[in-house]
Amino acid sequence: MEVAVIGVGITRFGEFWEKSYRELITHAGVNAIKDAKIEGDEVQSLYVGSMTPGVFIQQEHIGALVADNVGLSGIPATRVEAACASGGLALRQAYLAIKSGTADVVVAGGVEKMTDVSTEHATVALAGAGDQEWEAFHGATFPALYALMARRHMIEYGTKEEDLAQVAVKNHSNGTLNPNAQFQKAFTLEQVMNSTPVADPLKLLDCSPITDGAAAVILASKEKAKKLCENPVWITASSQATDTLALHDRKSLSQTRASTIAAKNAYESAKLGPNKIDFAEVHDCFTIAELMAIESLGFCELGKSGKFTQDGETSLKGSKPVNTSGGLKAKGHPVGATGIAQAVEATLQLRGEAGKRQVEGAHTGLTHNVGGSGATSVIHIFQKEVD
């Protein structure tokens, strides 16, 4: 219990042609500072996750840009990138900065502006999260890579397309309860199953959308949090691991090694097991990704994630609510912002401020943020103040 979240801010996620990249992150950052009830000059350092602003909006040097726009120019400001896990890494670097003793109040933000370019352009940009030379160059875009993993999971474990579809049904149901979600609309299993094929067996409603959005959290050292904040949420584990960049180099296509390593390390750090996790935000960039995630995290046995989902265990009223925010699937997936948005949801749940999607009695939550087809995984465990 050395690092706490003392404030959170988030934009609505969606397609915002009238808002710029810098407006989005400024909105989230300023709101996080307000939520923490601190002055900007108490912030000593800033990290921001963003995947590919150079391609989306021809802008790099994102740390300085954000510090400047949020009114914090002068302090150290660092952008980190690990494709769709960029936000999770920003959170982790902010956590490490506090642990290093060099700062005691740090902002971690995440942002992406994806809808100013064509869908084709965005698809090419996102393909840079995989292996450009061995995957993207040959036409393997992200739906194709995850379709390979889904097919392998089906072959090895008998997972059905309906199991995948049920993830979408659940997450869209949760999304209707989140006023910041990109899609606040429920779908039936039949609607998901009948949606347009994208990369067999994945259909349109198995895929997360292209999204604009930003999120920010304020972290503080124990001493500072005790002084500044009445309802700190403690980060009791921060872990990160990698796997090979390209799918073809992996021993298994149906398991994500980086997440398995990161989960093991996170549980050891927090001194608890998956049975103690009351809810989780996991990286459901495609429905199959959520199934693989809950297996890596030990929420169910390997190969049993389909049944676990169909049985309603991961639904809002189930034994292990997953993606209460609507997940990437319904809340939206502004890639650099996603890892931070997960931390915002965990904080709101633990403060009891998650409104209609509140998990009753939640004490411990987990966030799981993945880059590419699984080459980066970042896991954080959040716990409520214990008296």
Place this chain on the structure above:
Amino acid sequence: MEVAVIGVGITRFGEFWEKSYRELITHAGVNAIKDAKIEGDEVQSLYVGSMTPGVFIQQEHIGALVADNVGLSGIPATRVEAACASGGLALRQAYLAIKSGTADVVVAGGVEKMTDVSTEHATVALAGAGDQEWEAFHGATFPALYALMARRHMIEYGTKEEDLAQVAVKNHSNGTLNPNAQFQKAFTLEQVMNSTPVADPLKLLDCSPITDGAAAVILASKEKAKKLCENPVWITASSQATDTLALHDRKSLSQTRASTIAAKNAYESAKLGPNKIDFAEVHDCFTIAELMAIESLGFCELGKSGKFTQDGETSLKGSKPVNTSGGLKAKGHPVGATGIAQAVEATLQLRGEAGKRQVEGAHTGLTHNVGGSGATSVIHIFQKEVD
């Protein structure tokens, strides 16, 4: 003295159409591990600085890519970006990771592959280091931004074009002594003065080149360094600061505020002043940048950098040798690699392994890495083992 450099690796800098991005960083990384005389599995975490690989080679997710190619897949791997200060930030994050107590052997690398695209494309990519909306969009590329600063310095302090040119003469002279430098050719003051105008008052030979290259250093905690290494070089200060992204928001065009803040903090951390610095690698992306740097660093009085340079104080045999490696000007400037290459030079100098460009009796060195037109500045101080 909590963090040490225990190994360094670098590629030659230049235009390498036959070498890929991943080959360059793998070469540097593997050589740093060899130089440290450790096994790869002793490395616990990896940071890599790269400015804009998404634009240059359509590849993001650089941390995982590098870990994978260097044979370290599994460990946490994080890319950081702050335009041309990306390498310096990678070094700083690696330093903070060790200070946080979460790792005791960490690699910091930097890489850029800039020559696979046209010069026009590269100019647009680099413009993302400034303010896209307020500078680049209106045609203000980097030579133009630094030309504005040079002109202002000339107006305020009477600095002459010959003073700028002398920086190039000195750095190219040093470059002839560095077998890894892109340009190993001396120029006379007359040649620099007569080179093609780029953005008045800057001429072709006032500008650093477009370069491919990579560099890596291995950092270790005090305890680990004492065990693993016979000739550790200690990092006694790591500091970072920001300024506004766009030039028009600054109070002064002839001074770089981020560097002034970072220098002050670095000297405080290391408990020494500029008079104790035996040599420095500073960010001479343009000749005017070196002049502004040595003023920010307190090597000479404000406005006196031209005379200080003309008097030979910053030359290899002067009182304060600057850019013994040849600097960005002659060694080359693969933007993401530059900050790490500076650390490699500092380490070689302090180990007494800098060959013909060795600064005799060097005990303390400083590196100064800047992003954009000065919105990010990262400074590190390195010191030789003291018995």
